[in-house]
Amino acid sequence: MKSLILFSMLLFFAMATAQDLEGSWQLMEINDQPVSDRETVRIYMDGYFAQGARETETNKFISALGGEYTMDDFYKETYDFDTADTNNLGKTRTFEPVEIRQNMLILTAEDGTTSTWKRISKKNNDLAGNWVITGKQRSGELSRSTPGARRTIKILGGERFQWVAFNSDTGEFFGTGGGTYKAEDGKYIENIEFFSRDDSRVGASLDFEYDIKNGEWHHRGKSSKGDPIYEIWSPYAEAYKK
Structure with missing residues (x-):
């Protein structure tokens, strides 16, 4: 019975965390270093994400990235497009379980690279x-x-x-x-x-x-x-x- 209760709690937590990702986020730091020369925004919805980046001063387009994501034991991304590195297409990248602290999302990759994202909004409507x-x-x-x-x-x-x-x-x-x-x-x-x-x-x-x-x-x-x-x-x- 205890195992069943624990499993149910873990399943509920995973579903709640996945739901809590939905909305828009802006990249603030990579490996604790501020990102100021570009604006990178990521949107999560319906098990999919898309990301676009531009130069802050010139508005010049930099890159786009996206695909499906899952929230099982670990956070995983499978890429449908990646303009910065087309070798990633179709590949799945594994991260540590996501951390969300006071509207800050922390993603840590297998190689130790950490990115910190600030929630822009989680407001939705009938087109979300x-x-x-x-x-x-x-x-x-x-x-x-x-x-x-x-x-x-x-x-x-x-x-x-x-x-x-x-x-x-x-x-x-x-x-x-x-x-x-x-x-x-x-x-x-x-x-x-x-x-x-x-x-x-x-x-x-x-x-x-x-x-x-x-x-x-x-x-x-x-x-x-x-x-x-x-x-x-x-x-x-x-x-x-x-």
């Missing part, structure tokens, strides 16, 4: 989650697609968003961008803080309309180039489960 695009309107016609190795995802949580386009089989990386967002009463606003394809877009705000229909996100508005768009995004886990 990890999404993959499964529909797009072209020339007035809406086409649906089944996501495969070539995918475009958008992860939203803790008032931050990041989209990423990549091919998980070949390792090709097509672009990423992110920043802050608001979603309320059918209005979705993105404020761009980094954009791998064009640093000059940093600071721009884009307004869209949205609906949630049958669990899917219907997205209408204009792209960063001013072109009209209509997109359908499906929950990532559900799309790949099918």
Whole structure:
């Protein structure tokens, strides 16, 4: 009976910790040394994470990293994309169990490297989650697609968003961008803080309309180039489960 109770407590703790990771975090220190020359933001949602980094003074895009994470005996990350080192694609990296102290997240890798992250926000709304695009309107016609190795995802949580386009089989990386967002009463606003394809877009705000229909996100508005768009995004886990 005691073993069963202990197991239940450990399972509850693991689930609670995984849930507590959800939201947005900013990198503050590496091996106790302050990080001031760049801004690195990480978003955790629905068992997935995405990370984007830019130079603080120039807004120049630096790198992007992301993939699935698990919280079993240890914290593990499996990388779907890594612009800094493509050799990491598909690999799993193991860390010590995460530590969260007063809104500070501490990740310690097997080699002893420690990174310290400060929680930005854990606030969520009806768009919070990890999404993959499964529909797009072209020339007035809406086409649906089944996501495969070539995918475009958008992860939203803790008032931050990041989209990423990549091919998980070949390792090709097509672009990423992110920043802050608001979603309320059918209005979705993105404020761009980094954009791998064009640093000059940093600071721009884009307004869209949205609906949630049958669990899917219907997205209408204009792209960063001013072109009209209509997109359908499906929950990532559900799309790949099918």
